[in-house]
Amino acid sequence: MKKVLPQNIQIVILAGGKGERLSKINNGLPKPLTSVINIPIIEHQIRFCKSQGFSKFLIVLSFKSDAIINHFKMNPINGINIDFFKESSPRGTGGALLSCLKNLEEYFFVIYSDTFFTVNLSSFIKKFEEKLNTFESADGLIFVHPNNHPQDSDLIELNSQKKVIAVHGYPFKKKLHLRNIVNAAFYLLSKNLIRKNIQNFDQDSVFDIAKDLFPMAISKGFNIFGFKSTEYIKDMGTPERLKFLEKTIESGNLNNLNPSRPKSVVFIDRDGCINKEKGRITNQNDLELIEGSAEGIKNFNLSALPVFCITNQPVVARGDISEEYLERIHAKLDLLLGEKGAFLDEIYYCPHHPDKGFKNEIKELKKYCNCRKPNSGLIFKAAQEHNINLGKSWIIGDTTTDIAAGKNIGLRSVLVNTGYGGRDLKEKVKPDYIFENLRDASKWITKDYDLIKKSIIQNIDKVLSKNVVLISGFNHIGKSNYAEVLKEVLTDLGFTSHTINTINWIKNGSNKFSYNGNLENYDLVKLINFIESCIDKKFPIYFDHKYKLVDGEIRNIPEIFFNNSILIIEGPPLLKVFETFQDETFKIFKKSEFKIRRKDLLSKLNNLSNYYQKNINLLEDIENNDISSLKNYLRYCDLEVDLNC
Numbered sequence: 001m002k003k004v005l006p007q008n009i010q011i012v013i014l015a016g017g018k019g020e021r022l023s024k025i026n027n028g029l030p031k032p033l034t035s036v037i038n039i040p041i042i043e044h045q046i047r048f049c050k051s052q053g054f055s056k057f058l059i060v061l062s063f064k065s066d067a068i069i070n071h072f073k074m075n076p077i078n079g080i081n082i083d084f085f086k087e088s089s090p091r092g093t094g095g096a097l098l099s100c101l102k103n104l105e106e107y108f109f110v111i112y113s114d115t116f117f118t119v120n121l122s123s124f125i126k127k128f129e130e131k132l133n134t135f136e137s138a139d140g141l142i143f144v145h146p147n148n149h150p151q152d153s154d155l156i157e158l159n160s161q162k163k164v165i166a167v168h169g170y171p172f173k174k175k176l177h178l179r180n181i182v183n184a185a186f187y188l189l190s191k192n193l194i195r196k197n198i199q200n201f202d203q204d205s206v207f208d209i210a211k212d213l214f215p216m217a218i219s220k221g222f223n224i225f226g227f228k229s230t231e232y233i234k235d236m237g238t239p240e241r242l243k244f245l246e247k248t249i250e251s252g253n254l255n256n257l258n259p260s261r262p263k264s265v266v267f268i269d270r271d272g273c274i275n276k277e278k279g280r281i282t283n284q285n286d287l288e289l290i291e292g293s294a295e296g297i298k299n300f301n302l303s304a305l306p307v308f309c310i311t312n313q314p315v316v317a318r319g320d321i322s323e324e325y326l327e328r329i330h331a332k333l334d335l336l337l338g339e340k341g342a343f344l345d346e347i348y349y350c351p352h353h354p355d356k357g358f359k360n361e362i363k364e365l366k367k368y369c370n371c372r373k374p375n376s377g378l379i380f381k382a383a384q385e386h387n388i389n390l391g392k393s394w395i396i397g398d399t400t401t402d403i404a405a406g407k408n409i410g411l412r413s414v415l416v417n418t419g420y421g422g423r424d425l426k427e428k429v430k431p432d433y434i435f436e437n438l439r440d441a442s443k444w445i446t447k448d449y450d451l452i453k454k455s456i457i458q459n460i461d462k463v464l465s466k467n468v469v470l471i472s473g474f475n476h477i478g479k480s481n482y483a484e485v486l487k488e489v490l491t492d493l494g495f496t497s498h499t500i501n502t503i504n505w506i507k508n509g510s511n512k513f514s515y516n517g518n519l520e521n522y523d524l525v526k527l528i529n530f531i532e533s534c535i536d537k538k539f540p541i542y543f544d545h546k547y548k549l550v551d552g553e554i555r556n557i558p559e560i561f562f563n564n565s566i567l568i569i570e571g572p573p574l575l576k577v578f579e580t581f582q583d584e585t586f587k588i589f590k591k592s593e594f595k596i597r598r599k600d601l602l603s604k605l606n607n608l609s610n611y612y613q614k615n616i617n618l619l620e621d622i623e624n625n626d627i628s629s630l631k632n633y634l635r636y637c638d639l640e641v642d643l644n645c
Helices: 041-051 065-074 092-099 121-134 191-195 209-219 239-251 253-257 293-302 323-338 377-386 400-407 438-458 479-492 524-535 572-577 594-608 618-636
Strands: 010-015 056-061 081-086 107-112 115-117 140-145 155-158 164-168 182-190 224-228 233-235 266-268 307-312 346-350 394-397 412-416 433-435 468-473 496-501 541-549 552-561 565-570 586-591 639-642
Touching (some): 010 092, 041 056, 041 115, 056 065, 056 092, 092 107, 107 115, 107 121, 121 182, 121 224, 155 182, 164 209, 164 224, 182 191, 182 233, 233 239, 239 253, 293 307, 293 323, 394 400, 394 438, 400 412, 412 438, 433 479, 438 479, 468 479, 468 572, 479 496, 479 565, 496 541, 524 565, 586 618
Parallel strands (some): 010 107, 056 081, 140 224, 307 346, 394 412, 412 433, 468 565, 468 586, 586 639
Antiparallel strands (some): 107 182, 115 233, 140 182, 155 164, 541 552
């Protein structure tokens, strides 16, 4: 018979801490009454649990217990029942449970009073029931997650069935085989776990749940499992953490982790995006981060955007390494990122490979599968496990196979110029955006994208006045990105739109062009003829895209433009035709403040030299052309966009 837990499980809040580190900012209040956005943290916890249908609370008290009891007498919460238990003396988190054993129900949540969370409690119960019905017994479920400081956290070691096999309490010696799986101090426990371990602790002893009770229970064969989730849970036990928590809440970023709605996430390829491309990595010592990749992942972490690594690892099918050793490589990746304050929420890998004939190959893994990119099986698996909104999520990769895996199912795609930089050319696919590295891509996704989208929405009525939009302005300032966001906004509004890059009109043999106002390597006559055909709606138009990479091109990507399409054409030479098409098109000029523009150009100067025929005084040439553009062409535009992104 299937075992089912009560849905209105008792919630036990351990609220006996003094909160000495917070005393400077909370006027000596007990830690549970410290305010988060003007409401005591313990009241946040109770109200959040109540919103999910839980009404039975047991608060275990010690320090200034009367202050906490009086708070709820003065500020009652309707529809719930709160029981209070006062410890005679503080005995630690484990001792607190032992002290109130008679007050505990058969199953109960344990919450520490200095944590802010948005955890779906019903999903937690469901996962516990799953373990309860799969194994002979289930005695506890621990909420685990990666964090940005694993080196000073309690790490949980899990086996393939997510059973806890060890708790590595801080401080510990650096162990390269441990993944960044941290105890979040949020539990669902059976009373049996406490009852059958009483004899191991004196009635008055002080002991901890994680450091003492769990290791003891595991050694005696109790089944405790880990529940890994991207849901939000952070402790606010120091002034710095409290300040960061409030900043995160006020930013609105936590809306993305609301347990009742699908979330936006970022998928990132491993080799060539996060760590340096070195072929097939079979030794954890060969793993080396790309400069800026940890900073990029940290930007996502701080913005409450879960990050999932998806990677093809045919080294397993080839027999080069075992899956157990691959875990060690990923533990090293966790360590390197953690040292820089960043973390991956999960790593999904495909161990398969279709080619046969390798000496040590694993026959059952030598096959075609739906999880090897460019197939999208890993993404679907993550979406199923983490309630992901694919239409609002991103994929970042250094190969066309990465981009294809995302675009096949509607993800926004970013190609980075690290690793292969798209030069694999295995798939005929156009990335939505191209950036130098993961750091630049993260800045775009977490900040610049929304700024541009808001600007476009504010002016969308003007844009819709014409069916042809021309976007030009300063070079290397994001015209292509602006065009893609405009296309997305129009698509969301129900319009059919297409983006077209003027690289198609660079004259044959002109792989590079001189940076001057003449833009002499563009065939302006053919470009003007094309724009005229768009204005005259001479559809269908059969078009063959190509896209410039730092070293090479993505080409032969066909597209057909039909009636009622809005065509967005972007590129440097359009400045020369703004005057020609004053009335027939909507013209957008994108610029930036010179001070910010110069700083950006300086950081890109080495890469910019790849585009031009000379590198003598390149920065000066670019800035002089910027001034010329402002003087000669700005007067012909319909909309001036001044965004520093």
